Amino acid sequence: MMLSFISKRFGEMAVALLLMSVVVFLLGRMTGDPVALLLSDYSTPQDQARVERELGLDQPLVEQYGAFIVNVFKGELGNSIMGDQSPAAELILERFPASLQLAGVALLISFLIGVPLGVVAATHRGKTLDFAARLVALIGQSVPIFWLGIMLMYLFSVRLHLLPTSGYGTAAHFVLPAATMSLFTIAAVTRLVRASMVDILNAEYIKLARIKGLPESVVIWKHALRNSLIPVLTFMGSFFANMITGAVVIETVFAWPGIGRLAYEAILNRDFPVIQAVVLFMTALFIGANLVVDLLYAWVDPRIRYGRR
Amino acid sequence: MLSMFRNPAIVIPGAVSLFMVCVALLAPALAPFDPLAGSLETRLLPPAWEANGDMAHLLGTDRMGRDVLSRLIHGAKISLSVVALALLIAGSIGSALGIVAGYVGGLTEALLMRLVDLALSLPIILIALLFGVVFGPDFGNIVIIISLVLWSQFARMARSETLKIKNSEFIDLARTAGLHPIAIMIRHIAPNVAGPLIVLATLQVGTVIIIEASLSFLGVGVPPPTPAWGSMIAEGRSYIVSEPWLCVIPGLAILVTVLAMNMLGDALAETLNPELARRPGGH
Numbered sequence: 001m002m003l004s005f006i007s008k009r010f011g012e013m014a015v016a017l018l019l020m021s022v023v024v025f026l027l028g029r030m031t032g033d034p035v036a037l038l039l040s041d042y043s044t045p046q047d048q049a050r051v052e053r054e055l056g057l058d059q060p061l062v063e064q065y066g067a068f069i070v071n072v073f074k075g076e077l078g079n080s081i082m083g084d085q086s087p088a089a090e091l092i093l094e095r096f097p098a099s100l101q102l103a104g105v106a107l108l109i110s111f112l113i114g115v116p117l118g119v120v121a122a123t124h125r126g127k128t129l130d131f132a133a134r135l136v137a138l139i140g141q142s143v144p145i146f147w148l149g150i151m152l153m154y155l156f157s158v159r160l161h162l163l164p165t166s167g168y169g170t171a172a173h174f175v176l177p178a179a180t181m182s183l184f185t186i187a188a189v190t191r192l193v194r195a196s197m198v199d200i201l202n203a204e205y206i207k208l209a210r211i212k213g214l215p216e217s218v219v220i221w222k223h224a225l226r227n228s229l230i231p232v233l234t235f236m237g238s239f240f241a242n243m244i245t246g247a248v249v250i251e252t253v254f255a256w257p258g259i260g261r262l263a264y265e266a267i268l269n270r271d272f273p274v275i276q277a278v279v280l281f282m283t284a285l286f287i288g289a290n291l292v293v294d295l296l297y298a299w300v301d302p303r304i305r306y307g308r309r
Numbered sequence: 310m311l312s313m314f315r316n317p318a319i320v321i322p323g324a325v326s327l328f329m330v331c332v333a334l335l336a337p338a339l340a341p342f343d344p345l346a347g348s349l350e351t352r353l354l355p356p357a358w359e360a361n362g363d364m365a366h367l368l369g370t371d372r373m374g375r376d377v378l379s380r381l382i383h384g385a386k387i388s389l390s391v392v393a394l395a396l397l398i399a400g401s402i403g404s405a406l407g408i409v410a411g412y413v414g415g416l417t418e419a420l421l422m423r424l425v426d427l428a429l430s431l432p433i434i435l436i437a438l439l440f441g442v443v444f445g446p447d448f449g450n451i452v453i454i455i456s457l458v459l460w461s462q463f464a465r466m467a468r469s470e471t472l473k474i475k476n477s478e479f480i481d482l483a484r485t486a487g488l489h490p491i492a493i494m495i496r497h498i499a500p501n502v503a504g505p506l507i508v509l510a511t512l513q514v515g516t517v518i519i520i521e522a523s524l525s526f527l528g529v530g531v532p533p534p535t536p537a538w539g540s541m542i543a544e545g546r547s548y549i550v551s552e553p554w555l556c557v558i559p560g561l562a563i564l565v566t567v568l569a570m571n572m573l574g575d576a577l578a579e580t581l582n583p584e585l586a587r588r589p590g591g592h
Contacts, residue, residue, distance in 0.1 A: 012430070016427055016430045016431060020431060142564060142567040143564050147560035150549060246434075279438070282435055286430075286431075
């Protein structure tokens with residue numbers, strides 16, 4: 001049962017990736033004639049035909065797509081049109097660790113703040129603390145993150161001189177971008193934990209634990225919390241995926257040398273091979289993260305693998 | 310229903326949202342200046358409450374001497390037009406496909422729902438970026454991109470709502486009376502699944518405003534010099550040290566609007582409680 005579930009999810013992932021590669025390939029063909037970019041104004045039609053043959057552009061579209069996919073699997077994602085024309089794959093590998101670090105730190109912060117906030121909101125339901133936690137959650141989901149980043153930078157760097165404005169290197173450099181990146185996830189974790197905690201606190205086994213005379217703190221932070229974290233787990237993949245894509249704006253604001261900023265620079269320069277490569281790479285990450293979480297969840301909760309899906 | 314209008318959780322965000330909609334609709338009449346007309350003499354004026362502010366330009370002027378308030382008001386028109394059009398397109402196409410999938414069932418349902426899963430598994434902002442780069446910044450493109458992203462959620466909800474009422478008595482009666490399936494879907498199913506779909510649309514307004522602002526911020530949204538909140542923030546970013554209001558003001562406009570819409574959506578979802586409010590088979 002588990003095996004058929006896994007193979008089914010892998011199949012779905014493959015289809016999504018394939019579709020995305022077709023979209024990327026077709027959009028790449030629409031960005032303009034690559035031959036015109038390569039040739040000078042004085043070239044003859046014969047030159048044009050020769051270059052087209054060399055690039056394989058005289059082949060049917062399906063065959064061109066086939067060649068494109070083969071190259072993708074070989075890790076050949078084309079070369080940047082800027083500077084020393086480095087291979088796009090190389091640029092991505094160079095920049096990826098910085099993005100991964102930032103997303104990891106942000107994810108950690110989200111849990112360290114979001115989980116206690118959600119628990120406190122649930123145990124103080126209807127009181128001031130609950131209201132405050134819900135307000136934080138609501139604002140976190142309503143503020144445009146790129147603007148939040150600029151405001152934090154203005155307040156803590158420009159006005160208070162407490163933190164570096166942008167760049168990468170020391171632990172202090174992490175504070176503002178990670179805080180910006182985690183706010184949305186803090187909000188989401190708080191809401192999820194609060195909702196499931198409210199349900200669980202009414203469950204029979206919690207009543208039993210209380211009747212047994214366990215201290216309230218043990219009942220809440222051990223027995224109730226453990227089960228209310230399961231829904232958070234299901235959203236882990238989408239949190240991580242959101243952070244990867246959110247990286248485009250946050251890394252741009254804080255000049256963070258990750259793949260998000262690479263994407264933005266490529267957009268500014270209309271460097272299509274790089275844009276194409278980054279989008280394919282991020283899509284694979286996005287879909288991969290969701291797959292991992294689905295599998296984890298099916299492992300934790302058998303109802304999923306035997307159920308509807 | 311009437312008690313809704315006495316609930317402050319609905320009335321306050323509702324009033325703010327309504328205000329924003331009015332500002333957007335009346336933009337040309339409300340804006341004190343032409344949002345595109347600059348002047349070298351009035352470059353980078355601070356807001357009126359600052360020491361050397363000018364009462365004529367309440368929220369100051371930008372680097373080209375254009376009135377920030379006027380640009381903000383016209384920006385509301387741009388943002389809310391994108392929202393209205395994208396939700397109209399995505400909402401109606403998504404809901405129609407969802408109702409068909411739920412009512413017809415079988416292979417149609419399986420195929421449509423696979424498509425929905427696929428659409429939900431793709432990274433939204435990245436696709437939008439790619440389209441923006443290829444087709445250039447353009448108002449129509451943004452509406453199409455955002456609709457492409459949103460339809461799947463409407464389809465999913467419309468299908469599950471349709472499944473709930475599909476076998477109820479009044480649908481059976483309509484079928485027995487010989488009504489065409491298309492007529493059943495339009496006349497009997499659609500009105501009964503509309504409630505939760507409208508709540509979903511309210512909850513999506515904030516998302517659409519933020520996507521549009523992010524795209525404009527990254528330079529693939531509404532093209533300059535048209536005033537859009539996101540691109541106003543992007544332009545103001547370079548002046549954050551000396552003229553912070555250029556960045557603060559449009560961001561606050563986004564925050565207030567999205568906050569109001571999200572609060573309204575949450576309160577509506579809670580009040581109308583789509584699970585409880587609909588009597589099975591009722592009208």
